[in-house]
Amino acid sequence: EDQVTQSPEALRLQEGESSSLNCSYTVSGLRGLFWYRQDPGKGPEFLFTLYSAGEEKEKERLKATLTKKESFLHITAPKPEDSATYLCAGSKGNTPLVFGKGTRLSVIA
Amino acid sequence: DTAVSQTPKYLVTQMGNDKSIKCEQNLGHDTMYWYKQDSKKFLKIMFSYNNKELIINETVPNRFSPKSPDKAHLNLHINSLELGDSAVYFCASSQAGGITEAFFGQGTRLTVV
Numbered sequence: 293e294d295q296v297t298q299s300p301e302a303l304r305l306q307e308g309e310s311s312s313l314n315c316s317y318t319v320s321g322l323r324g325l326f327w328y329r330q331d332p333g334k335g336p337e338f339l340f341t342l343y344s345a346g347e348e349k350e351k352e353r354l355k356a357t358l359t360k361k362e363s364f365l366h367i368t369a370p371k372p373e374d375s376a377t378y379l380c381a382g383s384k385g386n387t388p389l390v391f392g393k394g395t396r397l398s399v400i401a
Numbered sequence: 402d403t404a405v406s407q408t409p410k411y412l413v414t415q416m417g418n419d420k421s422i423k424c425e426q427n428l429g430h431d432t433m434y435w436y437k438q439d440s441k442k443f444l445k446i447m448f449s450y451n452n453k454e455l456i457i458n459e460t461v462p463n464r465f466s467p468k469s470p471d472k473a474h475l476n477l478h479i480n481s482l483e484l485g486d487s488a489v490y491f492c493a494s495s496q497a498g499g500i501t502e503a504f505f506g507q508g509t510r511l512t513v514v
Binding site: 326335379396 | 446
């Protein structure tokens with residue numbers, strides 16, 4: 293069965309304390325790995341798509357990387373406004389996204 | 402201009418009632434979805450439509466019936482609501498099935514009492 297597993301479930305950081313979120317997947321024939329941000333009471337907001345191992349994408353303090361078995365979302369010098377739940381999802385290309393359970397990130401000032 | 406919009410945002414209803422959630426996208430996408438997010442925030446696919454045709458129907462009770470009158474709309478009708486149906490329901494759309502990113506609506510929080 294296709295699965296996406298995220299760790300840790302929750303992460304508490306001090307402002308400026310860099311860290312990484314992990315997403316491991318067992319999706320046979322993975323065509324794309326997606327990262328989303330979800331704020332309370334809102335829908336997931338698209339951040340990145342990664343299509344092949346070795347690919348990296350950056351946006352402000354976030355950088356997403358992909359290997360053959362997992363993806364990381366690196367957060368550099370986070371700010372309180374980065375607090376959210378970060379969701380990872382995999383796709384085979386002809387099927388809907390399969391989501392992980394998310395990592396709840398809290399950044400304390 | 403909202404890309405994917407759902408109505409209503411909140412829905413409180415009694416067990417046994419029938420209710421509908423509406424979704425519209427103005428992105429010109431071919432594929433639309435319904436996802437359910439449970440109390441533990443886990444997002445799970447319910448239905449996938451491509452050009453008004455049902456492509457995927459995950460293990461969802463047949464009390465749930467999606468209807469797509471045209472490519473830009475995908476509504477969700479729920480019969481005989483049960484307590485366990487309480488969740489947040491998200492509509493989403495994407496350009497090319499699962500290979501491109503999906504854009505999500507703001508969600509409908511359904512509470513069955």
